[in-house]
Amino acid sequence: MKPEILEGRIWLITDGEGKRLDDIDTDMIFHNRWLYITDVKEMGKYAFGNTEGWEDFPEKAKEGDILVVGRNFGAGSSRQQAVDCFRALGIQAVVGESFGAIYKRNAINSGMPLVEAPGIFESGLKSGDTVKINLRTGEITSRNVGFKARPMPSVSLDIYHAGDLFAYAEKLKG
Amino acid sequence: MPTIVEKIFQSHSKDRVDPGEIIWLDLDVRTARDFGGPNVVKHLRKHYNSDYLADPQKTFFTFDLSVPAKTIKYAVNQQVCRDFAKETGTGVFDVDQGIGTHVLMEKGLVLPGSTAVGTDSHYNILGAVGAFGQGMGDTDIAFAFRAGRTWFEVPETMKITVTGQHSATARDTTFAVMRELGSKGALGKAMEYYGDAIDSLDLAGRITLASQTTEMGGIIGFIPPDKRVLDFLRERSGREANPVLADADANYVTETEIDVNGLEPLVATPPSPTSVKPVSEVGKVEIDTVFIGSCTNGRFEDIEAAARVLKGHRVKKGVTLKITPATREVWIKVIRSGVIDILMDAGGVVLTNAGCGGCAEGMCGLVGEGEIEVSTTNRNYPNKQGPGKIYLASPETAAASAILGRIATKEEVGQ
Numbered sequence: 001m002k003p004e005i006l007e008g009r010i011w012l013i014t015d016g017e018g019k020r021l022d023d024i025d026t027d028m029i030f031h032n033r034w035l036y037i038t039d040v041k042e043m044g045k046y047a048f049g050n051t052e053g054w055e056d057f058p059e060k061a062k063e064g065d066i067l068v069v070g071r072n073f074g075a076g077s078s079r080q081q082a083v084d085c086f087r088a089l090g091i092q093a094v095v096g097e098s099f100g101a102i103y104k105r106n107a108i109n110s111g112m113p114l115v116e117a118p119g120i121f122e123s124g125l126k127s128g129d130t131v132k133i134n135l136r137t138g139e140i141t142s143r144n145v146g147f148k149a150r151p152m153p154s155v156s157l158d159i160y161h162a163g164d165l166f167a168y169a170e171k172l173k174g
Numbered sequence: 175m176p177t178i179v180e181k182i183f184q185s186h187s188k189d190r191v192d193p194g195e196i197i198w199l200d201l202d203v204r205t206a207r208d209f210g211g212p213n214v215v216k217h218l219r220k221h222y223n224s225d226y227l228a229d230p231q232k233t234f235f236t237f238d239l240s241v242p243a244k245t246i247k248y249a250v251n252q253q254v255c256r257d258f259a260k261e262t263g264t265g266v267f268d269v270d271q272g273i274g275t276h277v278l279m280e281k282g283l284v285l286p287g288s289t290a291v292g293t294d295s296h297y298n299i300l301g302a303v304g305a306f307g308q309g310m311g312d313t314d315i316a317f318a319f320r321a322g323r324t325w326f327e328v329p330e331t332m333k334i335t336v337t338g339q340h341s342a343t344a345r346d347t348t349f350a351v352m353r354e355l356g357s358k359g360a361l362g363k364a365m366e367y368y369g370d371a372i373d374s375l376d377l378a379g380r381i382t383l384a385s386q387t388t389e390m391g392g393i394i395g396f397i398p399p400d401k402r403v404l405d406f407l408r409e410r411s412g413r414e415a416n417p418v419l420a421d422a423d424a425n426y427v428t429e430t431e432i433d434v435n436g437l438e439p440l441v442a443t444p445p446s447p448t449s450v451k452p453v454s455e456v457g458k459v460e461i462d463t464v465f466i467g468s469c470t471n472g473r474f475e476d477i478e479a480a481a482r483v484l485k486g487h488r489v490k491k492g493v494t495l496k497i498t499p500a501t502r503e504v505w506i507k508v509i510r511s512g513v514i515d516i517l518m519d520a521g522g523v524v525l526t527n528a529g530c531g532g533c534a535e536g537m538c539g540l541v542g543e544g545e546i547e548v549s550t551t552n553r554n555y556p557n558k559q560g561p562g563k564i565y566l567a568s569p570e571t572a573a574a575s576a577i578l579g580r581i582a583t584k585e586e587v588g589q
């Protein structure tokens with residue numbers, strides 16, 4: 001079993017004026033000019049490489065950090081690299097107002113903890129805060145903020161604990 | 175109270191079924207086609223040593239895109255699937271059989287209330303017989319092959335009631351629905367269709383309507399099966415076929431009423447399947463070529479309707495009319511019923527083997543720069559079928575256009 005309570009530093013993905021960035025598509029997360037890369041570890045270097053103001057994210061991110069993203073994050077194509085590049089950087093979880101349908105499917109299948117948290121940008125949390133996330137209950141707390149996100153569905157938790165979708169199937173067959 | 179999708183899911187899951195919940199869903203059928211299939215095999219071989227399938231009896235390859243293989247790559251990929259099938263006992267509907275989802279319906283492999291997934295974005299066409307079908311990527315389908323289940327987020331359901339009578343076709347009814355809902359009108363939702371304009375549709379017409387769910391952003395569009403559809407499925411499957419119906423007070427997110435009384439023939443102008451206009455308003459559009467077929471309008475009834483328009487006429491000089499039956503069964507019927515004679519007498523007609531034909535990377539019906547086509551396929555997005563321009567239309571409008579060399583209704587050729 002993996003931990004169901006995660007602790008880490010958060011990044012609020014905003015524009016230059018600190019406003020929530022919505023509709024970040026998979027091409028902004030991982031641009032198609034890097035699609036030739038097949039080694040997942042390599043992919044980390046290009047995470048957010050096409051999102052204005054965030055090109056240097058890979059240098060700033062630390063293992064164990066947590067992303068907090070806006071509405072419809074990961075819209076667009078079914079690009080698995082847009083999930084894998086964050087895994088490569090050691091991002092622990094992605095918390096978001098809402099997600100593109102295919103992005104959500106890819107993230108869940110690859111065992112990335114994905115927490116749906118409508119309203120999180122109004123919760124008072126700031127970039128750099130350290131938070132605790134309870135995946136099973138959806139509680140997100142920092143020193144001075146308490147927020148209730150949607151609990152992670154048991155299906156997603158099953159896959160997260162197994163590692164990814166294929167590892168989960170392995171367990172099914174015993 | 176539960177809608178159709180909620181009832182089907184509840185009978186295939188131990189989890190609590192409520193819109194927005196993600197559940198484990200047991201699958202009655204899972205398939206992969208020649209596009210996607212080889213990757214499914216690759217994933218299974220990479221992750222597991224053996225024991226690749228939960229149940230070979232419920233697992234199939236359906237070759238329908240490049241049939242028989244038109245490039246070496248397709249030939250190699252199809253053989254990857256055949257070899258895997260031999261080793262594991264997976265069923266194969268080979269290059270002679272036609273469009274996978276249509277074959278599933280014809281062979282009685284899906285019934286109302288069944289759950290099925292495959293590597294095909296129009297898998298939700300199975301809503302035509304009241305079954306749940308869903309297209310997925312190769313990772314998900316590999317998992318489905320091995321586990322016999324998948325996970326799915328329970329969608330909310332929209333109720334759509336279509337009423338009224340007209341002398342146009344099922345495709346025109348479908349256009350009317352798309353004009354109302356638009357390309358995102360059903361985004362992430364299940365739909366249920368009701369009303370007398372739906373009740374009167376035969377299976378071919380239901381297939382046409384259900385095939386456009388994806389173009390409206392929908393997850394699935396259910397057409398509750400009537401006696402004709404149930405009789406067909408019973409005969410084909412040799413099993414009892416009972417409809418799964420919504421409760422009278424089922425919970426719908428929206429209810430939409432669409433009146434199609436007196437509807438005239440419509441077309442979807444490039445570059446979007448939802449930019450719908452009456453034929454009478456598109457003006458004089460001269461065309462180069464016509465395609466009739468695809469999972470949307472490739473049934474025998476569709477080709478027969480086109481033949482009725484063509485009878486006693488000729489395809490205009492300089493215009494070609496390409497016809498691709500959806501399945502081998504349709505193809506044989508076109509030949510044995512004599513419809514073939516009408517088609518050949520019209521000149522300019524190419525009848526291909528069964529499959530996806532002019533769609534996607536299909537074997538025919540692609541358009542060159544500057545070429546204008548009238549097509550019964552489901553999409554006319556830029557460059558999907560080549561750089562030319564594609565107007566989507568019913569088989570009748572397509573046939574009339576072939577005769578006159580411009581976009582026209584069957585009335586304009588005197589019918």
Ligand code: SF4
Nearest residue numbers: 296468469530533534
């Ligand atoms: S005809 Fe086109 S849309 Fe239909 S199943 Fe074949 S490739 Fe898909």
